[in-house]
Amino acid sequence: xANPKAFHINSPFLESIDMSKRTGTxxxxxxESSQPSGSFKIRxxxxxCQKVAGPESKxxxxxxxxxxxMATAYVARKLNIPATIIVxxxxxxxxxxxxxxxxxxxxxxxKVWDDANDEALRLTQTDGLTYxxxxxxxxxxxxxxxxxxEIKASLPSKPGAVVLSVGGGGLLCGVVEGMKEVGWAxxxxxxxxxxxxxxxxxxxKAGKIVTLPDITSEAKCLGSKTVCSQAFEYIKEGNxxxxxxxxxxxxxxxxxxxxxxxxxxxVELACGAALAAVYSGVIQRLQGEGRLPVPLAGxxxxxxxxxxxxxQAQLEHLRKxxxx
Numbered sequence: 001x002a003n004p005k006a007f008h009i010n011s012p013f014l015e016s017i018d019m020s021k022r023t024g025t026x027x028x029x030x031x032e033s034s035q036p037s038g039s040f041k042i043r044x045x046x047x048x049c050q051k052v053a054g055p056e057s058k059x060x061x062x063x064x065x066x067x068x069x070m071a072t073a074y075v076a077r078k079l080n081i082p083a084t085i086i087v088x089x090x091x092x093x094x095x096x097x098x099x100x101x102x103x104x105x106x107x108x109x110x111k112v113w114d115d116a117n118d119e120a121l122r123l124t125q126t127d128g129l130t131y132x133x134x135x136x137x138x139x140x141x142x143x144x145x146x147x148x149x150e151i152k153a154s155l156p157s158k159p160g161a162v163v164l165s166v167g168g169g170g171l172l173c174g175v176v177e178g179m180k181e182v183g184w185a186x187x188x189x190x191x192x193x194x195x196x197x198x199x200x201x202x203x204x205k206a207g208k209i210v211t212l213p214d215i216t217s218e219a220k221c222l223g224s225k226t227v228c229s230q231a232f233e234y235i236k237e238g239n240x241x242x243x244x245x246x247x248x249x250x251x252x253x254x255x256x257x258x259x260x261x262x263x264x265x266x267v268e269l270a271c272g273a274a275l276a277a278v279y280s281g282v283i284q285r286l287q288g289e290g291r292l293p294v295p296l297a298g299x300x301x302x303x304x305x306x307x308x309x310x311x312q313a314q315l316e317h318l319r320k321x322x323x324x
Contacts, residue, residue, distance in 0.1 A: 007046035033306030047143030068134035073102035135170030144174020160296025168224035169231030268307030
């Protein structure tokens with residue numbers, strides 16, 4: 001049962017006729033774009049803040065290129081405690097304004113998330129703020145696992161595969177935990193990243209955790225240079241069927257535009273990476289290579305992680321930058 005004090009909603013679970021036609025199997029969308037903060041992040045961050053940030057808290061601090069910051073600011077406002085959000089300079093102005101609208105103090109530090117995170121950790125020492133990690137904490141994963149429980153309550157049988165985007169790996173860790181909990185450990189998880197924000201794929205290929213030299217993808221919300229160690233541990237354990245795939249920024253953008261046309265919902269580029277698994281034929285290719293069964297053993301579930309750093313102007317900007 002959902003926590004009565006939970007900050008997230010039980011998000012819509014919708015069949016996609018258009019995606020089903022493309023893949024030749026039933027496709028369902030878990031619409032995390034409908035969450036109050038705009039993305040799935042509110043599940044884990046809401047859960048964590050309830051556990052670690054009581055009414056006597058001096059406030060919370062989060063380093064975020066967008067969605068974790070939005071979730072932290074939303075939850076802090078509901079808990080009536082101050083929030084400081086440290087964003088890298090790569091974060092769009094749109095996000096900074098949205099964070100301020102939630103009542104958060106916003107500071108811009110460094111070029112990429114890792115720089116902002118160093119500053120957030122410093123503030124926990126100097127100002128006594130409670131640190132809210134964007135993706136690397138067991139309480140976050142526990143919160144994110146609620147996605148799987150909701151999907152199970154909506155599906156009569158196991159899915160054939162689950163598709164999600166990977167940034168730092170928090171969503172993946174939560175989904176793995178949830179799938180183990182409900183007895184779905186045999187279901188393949190397809191992890192999508194964009195080239196240039198591919199810390200998980202780089203780790204899978206190297207057989208060890210690696211740090212990317214820079215984030216060159218426009219999908220800034222996938223922009224962690226190092227994946228969390230737990231996500232990599234799941235690969236090493238070999239108990240789950242986890243498949244890591246890459247698409248280009250252009251393919252992710254095309255997926256965002258097609259999703260807007262077909263499903264009438266605008267999501268950010270980071271989410272487009274997951275959607276591109278269908279729109280760019282990754283699922284069909286994996287079936288052709290024998291890495292996924294034909295037909296799938298059940299419906300394909302897409303976790304539509306959502307995202308706050310997108311509007312019409314940002315979409316237009318991405319079109320200009322990526323379609324040169």
